[in-house]
Amino acid sequence: MVTFTLNGKERSFDGDPxxxxxxxxxxxxxLTGTKYGCGVAQCGACTVHLDGMTRRSCITPISTVDGSxxxxxxxxxxxxxxxxxxxxxxxxxxxxxxxxxxxxxxAVALLQVTPKPNDADIDGAMAGNLCxxxxxxxxxxxxxxxxxxxxx
Amino acid sequence: MTLQQISTTRRAFLAGSGLxxxxxxxxxxxxxxxxxxxxxxxxxxxxxxxxxxxIGADDTVTVLSKHIEFGQGPFTGxxxxxxxxxxxxxxxxxxxxxxxxxxxxANLAFGLQGTGxxxxxxxSYEQLRKAGATARAMLVxxxxxxxxxxxxxxxxxKGRIKHAASGKESGFGALxxxxxxxxxxxxxxxxxxxxxxxIGQELxxxxxxxxxxGTAIFTLDIxxxxxxxxxxAHPDHFGASVKSFDDSEARxxxxxxxVKQVPQGVAVYADNTFAAxxxxxxxxxxxxxxxxxxxxxxALEADYAKNFAEKGLxxxxxxxxxxxxxxxxxxxxxxxxxxxxxxxxxxxxxDAVFMKAADGSLDxxxxxxxxxxxxxxAAKIVGLDxxxxxxxxxxxxxxxxxxxxxxxxxxxxxxxxxxxxxxTRPVKHMxxxxxxxxxGYYRPMYAHKMRGAIDAxxxxxxxxxxxxxxxxxxxxxxxxxxxxxxxxxxxxxxxLRVTSHNVELAVPPLWWRSVGHTHTGFAVETFVDExxxxxxxxxxxxxxxxxxxxxxxxxxxKKVAEMADWGSTVPDGRSRGVAVVRSFGxxxxxxxxxxxxxxGAPRVHKVWCAVDCGVAINPNVIKAQMEGGIGxxxxxxxxxxxxxxxxxxxxxxxxxxxxxxxxxxxxAVDVAIIAxxxxxxxxxxxxxxxxxxxVANAWRRLTGSPVRRLPIVNVVTS
Ligand code: FES
Ligand code: FES
Numbered sequence: 001m002v003t004f005t006l007n008g009k010e011r012s013f014d015g016d017p018x019x020x021x022x023x024x025x026x027x028x029x030x031l032t033g034t035k036y037g038c039g040v041a042q043c044g045a046c047t048v049h050l051d052g053m054t055r056r057s058c059i060t061p062i063s064t065v066d067g068s069x070x071x072x073x074x075x076x077x078x079x080x081x082x083x084x085x086x087x088x089x090x091x092x093x094x095x096x097x098x099x100x101x102x103x104x105x106x107a108v109a110l111l112q113v114t115p116k117p118n119d120a121d122i123d124g125a126m127a128g129n130l131c132x133x134x135x136x137x138x139x140x141x142x143x144x145x146x147x148x149x150x151x152x
Numbered sequence: 153m154t155l156q157q158i159s160t161t162r163r164a165f166l167a168g169s170g171l172x173x174x175x176x177x178x179x180x181x182x183x184x185x186x187x188x189x190x191x192x193x194x195x196x197x198x199x200x201x202x203x204x205x206x207i208g209a210d211d212t213v214t215v216l217s218k219h220i221e222f223g224q225g226p227f228t229g230x231x232x233x234x235x236x237x238x239x240x241x242x243x244x245x246x247x248x249x250x251x252x253x254x255x256x257x258a259n260l261a262f263g264l265q266g267t268g269x270x271x272x273x274x275x276s277y278e279q280l281r282k283a284g285a286t287a288r289a290m291l292v293x294x295x296x297x298x299x300x301x302x303x304x305x306x307x308x309x310k311g312r313i314k315h316a317a318s319g320k321e322s323g324f325g326a327l328x329x330x331x332x333x334x335x336x337x338x339x340x341x342x343x344x345x346x347x348x349x350x351i352g353q354e355l356x357x358x359x360x361x362x363x364x365x366g367t368a369i370f371t372l373d374i375x376x377x378x379x380x381x382x383x384x385a386h387p388d389h390f391g392a393s394v395k396s397f398d399d400s401e402a403r404x405x406x407x408x409x410x411v412k413q414v415p416q417g418v419a420v421y422a423d424n425t426f427a428a429x430x431x432x433x434x435x436x437x438x439x440x441x442x443x444x445x446x447x448x449x450x451a452l453e454a455d456y457a458k459n460f461a462e463k464g465l466x467x468x469x470x471x472x473x474x475x476x477x478x479x480x481x482x483x484x485x486x487x488x489x490x491x492x493x494x495x496x497x498x499x500x501x502x503d504a505v506f507m508k509a510a511d512g513s514l515d516x517x518x519x520x521x522x523x524x525x526x527x528x529x530a531a532k533i534v535g536l537d538x539x540x541x542x543x544x545x546x547x548x549x550x551x552x553x554x555x556x557x558x559x560x561x562x563x564x565x566x567x568x569x570x571x572x573x574x575x576t577r578p579v580k581h582m583x584x585x586x587x588x589x590x591x592g593y594y595r596p597m598y599a600h601k602m603r604g605a606i607d608a609x610x611x612x613x614x615x616x617x618x619x620x621x622x623x624x625x626x627x628x629x630x631x632x633x634x635x636x637x638x639x640x641x642x643x644x645x646x647x648l649r650v651t652s653h654n655v656e657l658a659v660p661p662l663w664w665r666s667v668g669h670t671h672t673g674f675a676v677e678t679f680v681d682e683x684x685x686x687x688x689x690x691x692x693x694x695x696x697x698x699x700x701x702x703x704x705x706x707x708x709x710k711k712v713a714e715m716a717d718w719g720s721t722v723p724d725g726r727s728r729g730v731a732v733v734r735s736f737g738x739x740x741x742x743x744x745x746x747x748x749x750x751x752g753a754p755r756v757h758k759v760w761c762a763v764d765c766g767v768a769i770n771p772n773v774i775k776a777q778m779e780g781g782i783g784x785x786x787x788x789x790x791x792x793x794x795x796x797x798x799x800x801x802x803x804x805x806x807x808x809x810x811x812x813x814x815x816x817x818x819x820a821v822d823v824a825i826i827a828x829x830x831x832x833x834x835x836x837x838x839x840x841x842x843x844x845x846x847v848a849n850a851w852r853r854l855t856g857s858p859v860r861r862l863p864i865v866n867v868v869t870s
Contacts, residue, residue: 016427026373032366092773134780
């Protein structure tokens with residue numbers, strides 16, 4: 001039996017301990033904002049915050065999550081999350097939208113650590129998040145805008 | 153306009169529109185028992201004024217989109233067309249997918265319902281405006297009746313219906329039931345473009361908020377407690393089939409419910425996704441390769457090249473190519489190009505959900521690009537009358553052509569998987585990324601042979617191009633999609649011949665974002681660039697001199713040259729390249745600035761892009777499609793190929809060896825839209841074709857090496 005918190009609520013899981021966190025979140029908790037894109041830590045669509053750090057939930061066995069705090073797109077909150085989501089909306093970053101939960105989780109984590117990121121910081125934090133619609137240009141702009149908004 | 157400026161104007165829209173961002177961003181903390189799919193055609197409580205417009209008691213206007221929203225913006229674009237003629241306020245607009253219906257919701261460019269060929273806006277431009285104008289007329293007639301005033305005295309503005317003399321005023325919602333009983337006018341008068349209030353504005357997209365807070369529902373998200381998750385084990389060779397299999401280990405996996413053979417492979421059904429995947433991994437399958445493609449990509453290339461010497465299917469033959477090449481003093485240039493198979497790799501792999509309703513009818517939820525065809529295909533396989541099947545198109549994580557398949561082969565598999573169950577439980581069938589990369593329906597492999605003649609005076613006098621590859625349309629004779637962009641070469645060259653050869657492979661082909669232009673654009677634009685270099689002409693000036701019959705090519709080329717300050721000094725170690733391609737009626741010119749990256753491959757720093765797509769419905773969406781097309785095309789030309797190894801075995805399997813462009817590889821992009829009053833044309837695909845040749849041209853000028861084979865990275869770093 002694994003216990004953890006998901007978006008602030010106590011949860012437990014007693015299925016196959018190898019089950020990736022991604023499928024626990026999606027199939028068992030029915031929180032579907034976190035997406036499957038590759039299953040092998042190559043695309044970032046499944047990005048969540050695990051104890052405050054970004055984590056690819058598709059390769060994270062639930063057994064390793066025992067006692068941890070998991071935050072998904074449905075549960076993010078705080079000034080960075082608000083600024084990032086507002087910046088995303090303001091310039092219409094999403095196209096198909098499928099990658100965007102993961103993008104936002106990575107962007108929020110970036111701003112939590114680096115409130116005023118430069119382009120290299122953005123590359124470093126975001127290079128693991130693929131967007132097949134290639135919304136990268138706007139993702140970069142939106143992160144800068146969110147940082148500016150938080151400052152001002 | 154910079155993004156910063158856009159965001160300022162758009163903030164004004166958002167502020168004035170009553171969109172409550174704070175509310176929409178409220179975190180959803182509790183787990184749901186189930187995630188329902190979105191019903192096609194909108195909620196039952198709405199009142200339909202025609203096939204495309206429904207109005208709610210709360211004044212919301214829901215546009216039924218006959219086109220699938222997978223990122224190119226039809227929800228926003230079609231709603232804009234309706235709102236314009238309805239004189240609605242943007243904040244009251246909503247969009248939802250229409251039901252599947254090949255007549256009512258036909259793409260007027262195809263004759264059946266479908267999205268593709270960058271036609272969504274073009275074919276809907278009059279139809280959806282007419283739907284808006286018709287609904288407006290019915291609301292006005294209802295108001296006139298209700299208030300006992302003449303129709304001619306009623307005005308509509310920003311969603312308010314008014315009669316000035318009496319001071320009467322109403323929203324749409326209060327009048328919609330009465331409006332639905334009015335006779336719709338046959339030919340409502342449409343606005344002149346000079347009267348447009350919403351068309352041409354950077355209106356906020358309707359689907360952005362749900363895609364920013366995790367609430368947008370995609371097919372893969374649909375879940376009920378009793379749902380079965382099904383995955384299918386597929387062969388490693390195209391054309392292979394199941395000889396025998398052993399499922400004893402698979403059935404031992406906790407959560408696996410059943411295993412069945414289907415025509416496409418072996419299906420594993422489980423209570424949850426991980427169990428299904430684990431079960432699939434535990435299958436032992438022997439495949440029958442007797443009908444499989446067993447040639448490697450290398451062998452195919454050699455077989456393709458044999459066609460160059462044979463007589464091909466004639467696409468264009470102007471002047472006398474033979475004679476032009478044999479003139480005295482003629483110099484010739486030759487090039488052979490090879491293009492690999494490309495997977496579309498949409499971010500959401502293919503998926504579909506099947507749910508039986510209480511009355512025995514069937515709801516299917518999927519990213520249906522050809523909904524009528526998917527419906528007919530599924531109905532046949534599950535053995536239901538088509539009237540008992542509903543296809544509910546969902547928001548979809550990209551397609552790039554992948555979901556537009558004649559005969560719906562994906563739906564054949566998904567429906568077969570559902571049909572093999574006892575149908576008491578809902579079934580979600582999903583492909584993994586591996587299924588997607590290895591699943592075929594690729595942009596076919598092509599080989600081109602180019603020959604150009606330059607006469608003694610330095611004029612390009614002849615162009616001879618042979619194209620070898622699969623016919624996407626499955627034709628034995630000339631397939632336009634193999635030669636488009638070459639057969640109608642925009643450059644004035646007196647002797648022009650373009651021929652093609654169709655080859656047969658067991659690898660299923662499909663259109664890939666911009667179809668034939670993915671390879672003809674590259675071949676034409678790199679070859680003309682080399683010819684111009686050989687005769688000492690500037691790439692922009694030289695092109696302009698050959699584009700005398702093509703004012704819109706010239707317009708975008710001149711614009712992009714101006715944006716990039718073409719001819720100005722380029723920093724050391726950098727080089728620039730240009731390309732201009734017309735595809736799907738839209739003209740796009742791009743200039744790139746590149747250098748050699750640390751890995752020896754091209755690094756693209758900046759792209760300037762000028763686009764002429766007629767009337768610009770939403771400039772922000774057009775720019776986004778150019779940016780996206782550039783990034784998508786760039787990733788493919790730099791990194792991507794699906795290859796068949798020894799014995800025809802598919803080599804690649806996931807994003808580690810089928811690379812996507814990443815944010816650190818995305819150039820800065822500057823887009824300008826040419827002002828135009830021409831009918832609008834599409835933007836989903838036309839951003840793609842110029843990027844590859846522009847990069848290759850810059851690379852050739854930087855290094856002296858022409859790019860003859862894609863992807864570029866394989867050549868320069870191997
Ligand atoms: S699904 Fe986890 S990184 Fe792609
Ligand atoms: S928005 Fe489509 S994959 Fe990123």
